[in-house]
Amino acid sequence: MLQPNEYKGKLIVVEGIDGSGKSTQINLLYKWLQSLDKDVFFSEWNSSKMVKSTTRLGKKKQTLTPTTFSLIQATDFADRWENLFLPLLKAGIIVLADRYAFTAFARDVSRGVDPQWVRNLYSFAIQPDVTFYFSVPLEVAVNRILGSRAKIKYYEAGKDLGLSNDTVTSFRMFQERILNQYEGMSEEFGFTAIDGNLPLEVKQQQMRKIISEKILNK
Amino acid sequence: MIDSRFYGAGFPYMNISEMPGKLIVLEGNDGVGRSTQMELLKQWLEVEGYGVSNTGLARSPLTQPGLDEAKAGHTLGRLTMNLFYATDFADRLENHIIPALSAGFCVLSDRYFYSIIARNVVRGADPEWARKVYGFALKPDIIFYLKANIDNLVKRVLRGRGFDYWESGMDVRFADNLYDSFVKYQNQLTRQFNKMSKEFGFVTIDANRSVQEIFEDLKSHTKKLLEKN
Numbered sequence: 001m002l003q004p005n006e007y008k009g010k011l012i013v014v015e016g017i018d019g020s021g022k023s024t025q026i027n028l029l030y031k032w033l034q035s036l037d038k039d040v041f042f043s044e045w046n047s048s049k050m051v052k053s054t055t056r057l058g059k060k061k062q063t064l065t066p067t068t069f070s071l072i073q074a075t076d077f078a079d080r081w082e083n084l085f086l087p088l089l090k091a092g093i094i095v096l097a098d099r100y101a102f103t104a105f106a107r108d109v110s111r112g113v114d115p116q117w118v119r120n121l122y123s124f125a126i127q128p129d130v131t132f133y134f135s136v137p138l139e140v141a142v143n144r145i146l147g148s149r150a151k152i153k154y155y156e157a158g159k160d161l162g163l164s165n166d167t168v169t170s171f172r173m174f175q176e177r178i179l180n181q182y183e184g185m186s187e188e189f190g191f192t193a194i195d196g197n198l199p200l201e202v203k204q205q206q207m208r209k210i211i212s213e214k215i216l217n218k
Numbered sequence: 219m220i221d222s223r224f225y226g227a228g229f230p231y232m233n234i235s236e237m238p239g240k241l242i243v244l245e246g247n248d249g250v251g252r253s254t255q256m257e258l259l260k261q262w263l264e265v266e267g268y269g270v271s272n273t274g275l276a277r278s279p280l281t282q283p284g285l286d287e288a289k290a291g292h293t294l295g296r297l298t299m300n301l302f303y304a305t306d307f308a309d310r311l312e313n314h315i316i317p318a319l320s321a322g323f324c325v326l327s328d329r330y331f332y333s334i335i336a337r338n339v340v341r342g343a344d345p346e347w348a349r350k351v352y353g354f355a356l357k358p359d360i361i362f363y364l365k366a367n368i369d370n371l372v373k374r375v376l377r378g379r380g381f382d383y384w385e386s387g388m389d390v391r392f393a394d395n396l397y398d399s400f401v402k403y404q405n406q407l408t409r410q411f412n413k414m415s416k417e418f419g420f421v422t423i424d425a426n427r428s429v430q431e432i433f434e435d436l437k438s439h440t441k442k443l444l445e446k447n
Contacts (some may be wrong), residue, residue, distance in 0.1 A: 074301045078298040
C-alpha cells in the first residue's frame with residue numbers, strides 16, 4: 001500500500017515497541033553517517049508544529065477516540081511528509097526516521113481501527129529503503145520502560161482502551177497487542193529484523209553493514 | 219462483520235445500537251443558501267415536536283483552534299488539510315452526531331464529507347483515497363443537494379458576505395483575481411458534486427428558486443422521511 005521510492009534521496013526507518021532500543025541505534029547510525037560526510041537528516045515521530053496544539057488538546061482533555069487519535073497522527077505525519085520528508089527526498093538526502101507509518105499501523109490497529117483503513121490513510125508515503133525492526137521479548141522492553149520512566153502517560157499506557165485500571169498492567173497489555181501487530185507486518189512491509197537481545201555494539205555493526213551494502217555502495 | 223450503516227469499516231471498536239434519530243444533510247456550493255435553509259428546517263422541525271441538533275464542518279472543539287491557526291499560515295499542504303478535516307469530521311461524528319442520533323434527535327448537518335472530498339479532489343487529491351478516508355462515516359438518512367447556477371451563486375455571495383479566500387480557491391490560484399477564481403473553482407466543485415450525486419444518492423433540489431420554494435421542497439421530502447417510522 002506504500003509507494004515505491006522514486007526520489008534521489010533514501011529513507012531509513014527504525015521500528016519496534018517502546019524500550020526495544022531503536023532510538024539509541026538510529027542515533028549511532030546518524031553519527032556514523034555524519035562522520036562519513038553524507039547528506040543526512042534525522043526525524044523523530046510526532047513532531048510537527050502545526051498539529052501539536054491539537055494533539056496536546058486532545059490528550060489533555062482525553063477526548064481522543066481510536067479514530068481521531070489515528071487521524072490526528074496521520075495529519076501530523078502528512079504535514080511532516082509535505083514540508084519535510086518529500087523535499088528532503090527530492091533533494092537527494094538520506095532521511096533517518098525514528099518510527100514511521102508502521103508505528104501508526106501497529107498502535108491504531110491495537111486500538112481497534114480497521115487495518116486496511118489506516119493503511120490507506122498513509123498510502124501517499126513511500127516504502128522505506130530499509131526498515132530495521134527491533135525484535136525484543138515483551139518483558140524486556142516493558143521492564144526497561146518501567147525502570148527508566150517516572151510515569152507512563154494515559155494514551156501511552158493505552159488506558160483509553162479500558163484494558164485495566166492499573167497503568168502498568170494496561171501498558172503491558174497494550175504493548176503486547178502492538179508487538180503482535182509488528183510481528184504480523186514484518187513480511188507485509190519487508191522489515192529487516194534485528195535481534196534485540198544482541199549486545200548494543202553488535203546490533204550497530206549489523207546495521208552499518210546493511211546500510212553500506214544497500215544504500216552507500218549503490 | 220460489516221455494518222451497513224457505514225460507508226466502510228465504521229468504528230469497529232464501538233458497539234453502536236439502534237439510532238432512532240435521523241441524519242439530514244444539506245450539501246451544495248458556497249453561497250447556495252444552505253444556512254438559511256438549515257435555520258428554517260430547524261424551526262419547522264421543532265414546531266413539529268422533534269429534537270434538533272446542528273452540526274457543520276470544522277466545528278469540533280478538538281480541531282477548531284488548530285485548524286484555524288493552520289489555515290492562517292501558508293505551509294498547510296493538501297494532504298495535511300484533508301486529514302485535518304477528516305479528524306474534525308470523525309470527532310463530531312463520534313462525540314456529537316452518533317450520540318444525538320441515539321438519543322432520537324434529528325441531526326441537521328451543514329455539509330458532510332462530500333464537500334470535503336470535492337474540495338480535495340479539485341485540489342488534486344486521489345478521489346479513491348479521499349473516499350476511503352471516510353470509511354468510518356455514517357450513511358445519512360437523506361442528502362439534499364442544493365444546486366444553483368454559477369451566476370446566481372456569485373450574486374448571492376456578493377450581496378452577502380463577499381468573496382472568501384478559500385471559497386474562491388485562491389490557495390490554488392485558479393485565476394489572478396477573486397471573481398474569476400471563484401467562478402472556476404465553484405464550477406469545478408459543481409462538477410464533483412454532480413459526479414457524486416448518483417454514487418451517494420443525493421436528492422437534488424433546484425436552488426435557483428426563492429427561499430420559500432426551496433424550503434417547501436425540503437419540507438415535503440423530510441416529512442416523508444419522518445413518516446416512514
